[in-house]
Structure formats: structure tokens, C-alpha cells
Amino acid sequence: NMLRRLRDNAQSKEQFYASAAHELRTPLAVLSGNIELALSRPRSPEEYVATMEDLQAQTGRLIRLSEGLLTLN
Numbered sequence: 001n002m003l004r005r006l007r008d009n010a011q012s013k014e015q016f017y018a019s020a021a022h023e024l025r026t027p028l029a030v031l032s033g034n035i036e037l038a039l040s041r042p043r044s045p046e047e048y049v050a051t052m053e054d055l056q057a058q059t060g061r062l063i064r065l066s067e068g069l070l071t072l073n
Contacts, residue, residue, distance in 0.1 A: 027058040
């Protein structure tokens, strides 16, 4: 019975870490893509502002995810 609980606990941790990694990768990929796109050619000031606002939103998402993970740990 104890071995089963240990195995179940290990599986739960694996699922949690896989989900956490996926949740962190998504905003990081968006950040990276937006930065690459912004740097790929000259843009208007309005385009830069829009890109920076999106980067700020994604950064906020990463901060909230990180804080949540730290709270859970």
C-alpha cells in the first residue's frame, strides 16, 4: 500500500512539472517571437508600442506563473 502511494505521488509530481513547464514555455515563446519580429525590420513607433505592451503582458503572465509555482512549492 505504501509503495502504491509513493508511486502515485511520484506520478502526480511528474504531471505537475510537465504542466508547469508547458505553462512557462508558452509565454516565453511569445516573448521570444515578438522580440525577433520587432527586431527583424524597422517599425513605426506605434508598432513598437504595441509590441512592448504585448511583451509587458506576457512578462506579467510569467511573473504570476512563477509566483504561483513558488507558493505551491
